[in-house]
Amino acid sequence: MPSSIRRHIDAIVTGFKHLRYPPLTLSYPEAVEERPPGYRGFILYEPEKCLGCGLCAQICPARAIKMHVQGRKRRPGYSMARCIFCGLCVDICPAEALEPSSIHDEAFEVVEHMELDPEEWGQRSRELRGRKPAARVVRPVIDEVWGIRYERVG
Template structure:
């Protein structure tokens, strides 16, 4: 325990045969327990509440203050000139984003928000670099996917016996009673 003089490791040392048997028995007991991993891709990860994923942009709420581009540590957000718009608007490069969420913290109008998604697939590298309009359209699509997930969702929970266990939840995070989910 903390603060003890230490070096008491020899006192509790069991005999050679017993130690071998204990090691094998301890490992063997674990064989019977279900795995602790999440069954991806059959299930999606529902994430914890407040998870920081890709940043979503609401064009209508933006006032073009450029604070997000200034605070972005990875320079993932840059200001663009949009035709027909007097102010500069932020564009977003997902490939550079480190999901720190500082842009959403400093946004004075809630135009930026975090989604719970970070593991999306992109066709090519240029499609990861979005101008303000692309970003706003893409954000709406991500939000829709978030509301209607393509696969059943599981949420991790700490269990005192088994470490992490997963339970079925719906898109809002409410529990879903299903035998498959309980089993996991």
């Protein structure tokens, strides 16, 4: 038997052997891992509440927030590329216009698109608030036989 056919057969046999193991991969985004308490992600912004005080931009250690001038108003813009998710901006905001979230997987086509001006930040925050939750939330657990397996938690 030619060696290439032999290798194909070996690969198929190996595949069948592994069918008895529970899957180690998740069919993302339908299934996601549970986030631990306090997990920090994208900062959500509500422009309607914002006073334009600029405290969030002043305190941000990563310079992820920059103030923009819009007519006679000042409003913050946000860079997810720079944000280190420390939460200082949320704590200092006097108007509760900023809110932490556990969203870490917001996708952008190019890195420049991660720089959001005030309108884009507000719009993106509205979309993320309305995002459909994952159909399945799982927690990885150590298993003496399988090494690791996923338990459904929601």
